[in-house]
Amino acid sequence: MYIEKINQPxxxxxxxxxxxHILADEMRQALLQKLSKHGGHxxxxxxxxxxxxALHYVFNSPTDKIVYDVSHQSYPxxxxxxxxxxxxxxxxYDDVSGYSNPDESDHDFFTIGHTSTSVSLACGLAKGRDLKGDKENIIAVIGDGSLSGGEALEGLDFASELNSNLIIVVNDNDMSIAENHGGLYKNLKKLRDTDGKAECNLFKSMGLDYVFVKDGNDIDSLITAFKQVKDSTYPVVVHICTQKGKGYEIAEKNKxxxxxxxxxxxxTGKSDMPQDGEDYSSMTADILLKKMKEDKTIVGITSATPTVFGFTEDKRKEAGSQFxxxxxxxxxxxxxxxxIAKNGGKPIYGVYSTFIQRTYDQLSQDLCINNSAATILVYWASVYGMNDVTHLGIYDIPMMSNIPNLVYLAPTTKEEYLAMLDWSIEQNDHPVAIRVPISVVSDGKKVTKDFSKLNEYEVTQNGSKIAIVALGSFYSVGAKTAEIIENKTGVKPTLINPIYITGTDDKLLEQLKENHDIVITVEDGVLDGGFGEKIARFYGNSDIKVLNYGLKKEFLDRYNPEEIVKANRLTPEQIAEDVCGIIG
Amino acid sequence: MYIEKINQPxxxxxxxxxxxHILADEMRQALLQKLSKHGGHxxxxxxxxxxxxALHYVFNSPTDKIVYDVSHQSYPxxxxxxxxxxxxxxxxYDDVSGYSNPDESDHDFFTIGHTSTSVSLACGLAKGRDLKGDKENIIAVIGDGSLSGGEALEGLDFASELNSNLIIVVNDNDMSIAENHGGLYKNLKKLRDTDGKAECNLFKSMGLDYVFVKDGNDIDSLITAFKQVKDSTYPVVVHICTQKGKGYEIAEKNKxxxxxxxxxxxxTGKSDMPQDGEDYSSMTADILLKKMKEDKTIVGITSATPTVFGFTEDKRKEAGSQFxxxxxxxxxxxxxxxxIAKNGGKPIYGVYSTFIQRTYDQLSQDLCINNSAATILVYWASVYGMNDVTHLGIYDIPMMSNIPNLVYLAPTTKEEYLAMLDWSIEQNDHPVAIRVPISVVSDGKKVTKDFSKLNEYEVTQNGSKIAIVALGSFYSVGAKTAEIIENKTGVKPTLINPIYITGTDDKLLEQLKENHDIVITVEDGVLDGGFGEKIARFYGNSDIKVLNYGLKKEFLDRYNPEEIVKANRLTPEQIAEDVCGIIG
Structure with missing residues (x-):
């Protein structure tokens, strides 16, 4: 096999x-084998x-530098x-990450996992080159789906200012994760339909030169195009049309x-890991669909990841213009x-924790200053979420919860989540976000709480000496900790479900002083800027001791969550051990 | 006068x-009068x-809804x-804010102050309308300068998905705050030069309809165009060419x-408030220009506010391709x-505190995960900064300082700032941000600190019982507090300049336990998610009492800083009073 002998470009x-061509076939076979056994993009x-x-045939990596957008397409x-x-x-198989990674190879320049960054990053490499007076080619490879992101469009607009070499390969497979949405995709279609000859051209309107490659899965055409733009002295877009999932018929048909x-x-294409049991995603879509039928002003919003809250293709169709x-x-x-909220609608935006951070300014300015009653459902916000360094779900609390006016809720059970969702959709006073847990826990209890009484925590067990404030998905950690402490010491701790990430229940916290010596906080996220620190601040000028449990501020990568939880002393056994050590 | 009789559209x-036409002249005169006495955009x-x-002549506000981008052009x-x-x-004059404001009028729909938001917000109003089955016109008014922002480009791309009424008025005066930068401005010029007839058209490439108005300061042409698009059933751009500063010759010439x-x-156009004394902006530009001459890899970066770090037009020219x-x-x-940092350059990005929040995800993903050695200078981060609710400079600490790998420094004096800047530019290990104070304080002391020893605080006064950790621009508040306490009680507090916003000096904090009972933190920003809470967390499980001084989490608007400082008990006298109350 040729691929076995490829050690460098x-x-x-x-x-x-x-x-x-044979090499391409071998690579595709290897990809199919690995992906069928290991999974991946x-x-x-x-x-x-x-x-x-073709890129490695024409260019001289790593002197010439290739930056892959999102980089989930960087396996080849x-x-x-x-x-x-x-x-x-x-x-x-596990020797490499699923994304570009400078620690693995000199041919990778950035660790990348979020979309729409490649053009701006490549502009930086190009500017660095120009400052030094060097001459290498800088290449950004960006998918059509990533083009709709603000940073990508900013980058395309800025690129022409460089006035020097920059090659932007637009890999157009006519798909985002789901189908594309946005007006620019009509332009891409027009360009495909006219072999790139349409006068109205998004890239040219951004001041860029333009080359079209009709068959982006044809090595020879690609080589011709790349040779044409190599050493270009101005920024140029090479628009290549490829087929997503090419070579595996089942995937070609269901991209x-x-x-x-x-x-x-x-x-057969059948998954080896059939999913069973309830999950918050499909549960949410089903509930929202039901509500949408009763109230035509309810609308689901996604930023290209509709299934994060269960909106598969069929459910999107069912929702129609309400999605x-x-x-x-x-x-x-x-x-x-x-x-939408300001004009009488009831919007629900479903989003991953790692991607909500792409919109801090809009949360603050567009949403919270205006106190718009929108609902944001934040998924996979947990140490048990995605574990690539670029996809961590443990930073949403410091990022979001310190923005005024936002009400960020942390449900502990399915019943509580559903009650919060109901309340949030129907109220008109606050921007509300809900931190949806990963695992569904149901206790069957009817939720009677009025969530409009902001920052009113719930005492779920009355005790003394020790109070445990256990947030959302880690409420169970707190409950288990209480149990262990009681078993070990006979002291029954007070257990509290704080519900609100964005505020402290000062009255309750004050009351705790009467017959408690220690307050423990437990949260499923980083400690810095998080929930527990607010409790520590509250008790700073008192005799109460406060122990905050959560994660250290660091960029974890491809970690084992159980190991990380232990390393941060976040198991009930460890927390109980610490507490027992203090009360002696 | 006609203007005196205009009480509603x-x-x-x-x-x-x-x-x-007479009304326009009267309005312009009134604007000139007010601006010359009061200042403003x-x-x-x-x-x-x-x-x-023309908008109010043609449309029926507030049923028809107009959203102004940035809204600093909403005075008329x-x-x-x-x-x-x-x-x-x-x-x-002070009865209205400088931005659109729903509290003032039903004709304003959002409080807006950051750029590039209008199209997406207007899309929301339009979608809300469609969900309810209503029919009013939704109009976004956006300047050419705002078009380069990611949110604006995202919004333009998304708009065509609405498939219903949306009118986007592009107010093209061929200027941002400074001159425009980016490839799309070549397209706007081409459209102006061809009376909107050029086939290659950014807006059309985004799937939008397009109408051109050559003289956007001619009421009759504008009325004709707005009548044409009124009740349009699809999104359309009305590109109007206006003159920035029209009617005041001095301003027309120096936009x-x-x-x-x-x-x-x-x-004469001469300012009534001539500036004197040193300021960090021009000081920084002068130093960077000097350094640029010695090192061709140093480059200043701005996002359309070059003067924030002193790069006036002449200094930009002097820097050439290094800016x-x-x-x-x-x-x-x-x-x-x-x-740039990854390809051998030394980038320095100067930005306002209120705008750095527009790039959280890039700070985390593009910069900090990749540990790129760039320098970011954050200006106007203070309760004494801009005081409009949309321009607060008190949220950068929670927003930035909880991102791993970032080294966020808080200088207390000019000498320290310059030493930090030097160090940051020359080091290759960390992304570094510096929180530049507003007022220049110089103590003439030579700074010998090695900033690469991360999180090593500086003890500036050895004392006992009370330790005051006073951050950056509020170091002077801490120093004065120490003085008052010593005078009142005879107890000499320990005084600490923490230097690093992003970490705790655990060794020093541990040592303080030996002969201190109280640790005070003072910071020029909100407490929630901020610096002081980390100190409170550190001492949670100890007998040390911690008092955090900073600002409450709230959206302040057009406030008097002295009043807010007092309301938050942030004066040295108040802090000293609290401390004396505790030590009895």
Whole structure:
């Protein structure tokens, strides 16, 4: 096999056209094998095989520098830059991350996982080169789906200011994770339909030169185009049309489902890990669909990840105009929600914790200063969420909860979540966010709480000496801790469900002083700027001792959550041990 | 005068063409009078007089809804919607804010102050309307300068998805605050040069309809165009060409200087408040220019506010290619800085505290995960900074300081600031931000500290019982507090300059336990998620009492800083009083 002999990009350059085609087939087979056993980003990588080969055939990486947007399509690039073993041999599958990674190779320049960053980052590399008087090529590879993101559009607009070499490869497979949304995609279609000849051209309107490649899975066409733009002295877009999931028929036919995959049967395409049990995503979509039928002003909003709150293709169809996909455009999603709320609608925006951080300013300015009654559902906000360094779900509390006017709620059970969702949709006074847990816990208890009484915590167990304030998804950690302490010492701790991440229940906290010596806080996120520190501040000038449990501020990467939880002394056993040590 | 009789938009509709022209002249005169005495946004408002008249002549506000981007150009709109007195009578000048404000009038729908938000917010109003089955017109008014912002471009892209009425008035005066930067401005020029007829058209490439108005200061042309698009059933851009500062020759000739003005002499244009003394902005530009000459890899970056760190037009010219304006595009500014650092350059990004929050995700992902050695200078981060609710400088600490890898420094003196700047530019290990104070304090002391020893605080006065940790611009508050306490009680407090906002000096804090009972923290920002809470957390499980001084989490608006400082018990006298009360 050729792929076995590719140890660096120069090995690609030594192959002839026929050999390059065989190499592409081998790479695709290796990808299929690995992905069927290991899981990973599927469609984007199968579509990029030929372009990765052509890039390394024409350019001289790492002197020439390639920046992959999102970089979930960088597997073929990794295979050609000394990392093929991680795709050929099962025992080495985990030697590489799912994203570009400078720690793995000199051919990667940034750790990237969020979309729409490549053009601006590449502009930086180009500017650095120009300041030094160097001459290498700088290449950004960006998918059509990523183009709708503010940073990408800013970058496209800025690029022409460089007035020097920058090559932007637009990998157009006519898909985001789901179908594309936004007016620019009509322009991409027009360009595809006219072989790039349409006069009205988004890229040209941004001041960029433009080259069109009709078949972006044809190595020879790609090589011709890349040779044409190599050493260009001005920024140029190479618009290549590729097929997402190319080479695996089942994926070619259902691109959305095959954007990412878990392990699956290569013959049938069936998942090896059938999902069972309740989950908050589909539960939420079902409830919202029901509500939408009763109230035509309810509208779901996604920024290109509709399934985060259960809106699969069929459910989106069912919702009709009561579901809006803004494309990858989190800033617009939040502003849209604010505007809808101000004109009589009831917007619900579903979003991953790691992506809500793409819209801090809109949360503050468009939403919270205006006190618009929108609902934001924040998913995968947990140490048990995604574990790539670029996709951490443990920073939403410091990021969001210190913005005035926002009411950020942390449900502990399914019943509580549903009550909060109901309340949030129907109230008109506050921007509300709900931190949706990962696992569904149901206690069957009817929730009677009036959530409009802001910052009123709930005492779920009356005790003494020790009070445990356990937030949202880690309420169970607090409850278990209380149990262990009581068993060990006979002291029954007070247990508190704080409900509100964004405020302190000063009256209750004051009362605790009467017959408590220690207050413990437990949260499923970083401590710095988080929930527990507010409790520590409250008791600063008192005799109460406060112990905050949560995560250290650090960029974790591909971690084992159980190990991290232990390393931060976040298990009930560890917390109980600490507390027992203090009370002696 | 006609303006005296305009109490609502319907009063505009009753005027004939000649009367409308006289009204425009009267409004311009009133604006000149008020601005010369009161200060405010100058150029943008003088350019918008005719468009505001035409909008209210054609549309039916507030049923039809107009959203002004940034809204610093909404003075003429305010004059026509029941708020003329605040522009005609000196004693009423302060009755209105400088931005759109729903508390003032039903004709304003959002409190807006940051740029690039109008299209997405208007999309929300339009979607809300559609959900309810209503039919009113929704109009966004956005300046050309704001178009380069990610949220604006996202909004333009999304708008066509609405498939219903939305009118986007692009107010093109061929200027941002300074000159425009970015490729799209070449397209705007082409459209101006061809009377809107160029085939390649940014707005059309985003799927939008398009109407061109050559003279956007001609009421009749504007009325014709607005009548044409009124009740449109699809999104349409009306591109109007206006003159910034129109009607005041001095401003027409120097648009950048006259974007905003303080009180001035109407005859000569000379400022009534000549500035004297040192300031950190021009000091910084001068130092950077000097360094740039010695090191060609040093580069200044701005996102359309070059003078925030002193880069006036002449200094930008002097810096040449070593100064980059990305346009209003904070996300790209941070990504660019990261890319430059990764390719051997030394980037320094100067930005206002209120605008750095427009790029949280890029700080986290593009910069800090990649540990790129860029320098960010954060200006006007203080309770003494801008006091409009949309421009608060007191939220940067919770927003930034909880991001891993970032080193956020708080200088207390000019000497310290310069030493930090030097260190930051030359080091290669960390993304560094410096919280530049507003007032220059110089103590002449040589700074010998090695800033690479992260989180090593400086003890500036050894004492006992009480330790005061006073951050950055509020170090002087801490020092004065120490003095008062010593005078009152004879106890000499320990005084600490923490230098690092992003970390705790655990060793020193541990040592303090030996002979201190109380630790005070003082910071010039909100307490929630801020610096002091980290100290409170550190001492949670000890006998040390911690008192955190800073600001309450709230959206302050047009406040008196001295009053707010007092209300938060942030004066040295108040803090000393509290402390003396505790030590008895």
């Amino acid at each position: 120069t090995d690609v350059k030594n192959l002839n056209s026929e050999q390059l 599927f469609g984007p990588n199968l579509g990029m095989v030929e372009a990765a080969i 690039h990794k295979m050609l830059t000394g990392r093929k073993d991680a795709f050929l041999y099962e025992d080495k 959305e489902a095959w954007h990412y995959c878990g392990p699956f049967d290569l013959e 809006v996909d803004v494309g990858i455009a989190e800033e617009t999603a939040v502003a849209l929600a604010s505007g | 319907t009063d505009v509709k009753n005027l004939n063409s000649e009367q409308l 100058f150029g943008p408002n003088l350019g918008m007089v005719e468009a505001a008249i 709109h305010k004059m026509l919607t029941g708020r003329k007195d605040a522009f005609l009578y000196e004693d009423k 950048e200087a006259w974007h905003y003005c303080g009180p001035f002499d109407l005859e 980059v304006d990305v346009g209003i595009a904070e996300e790209t500014a941070v990504a660019l800085a990261s890319g």
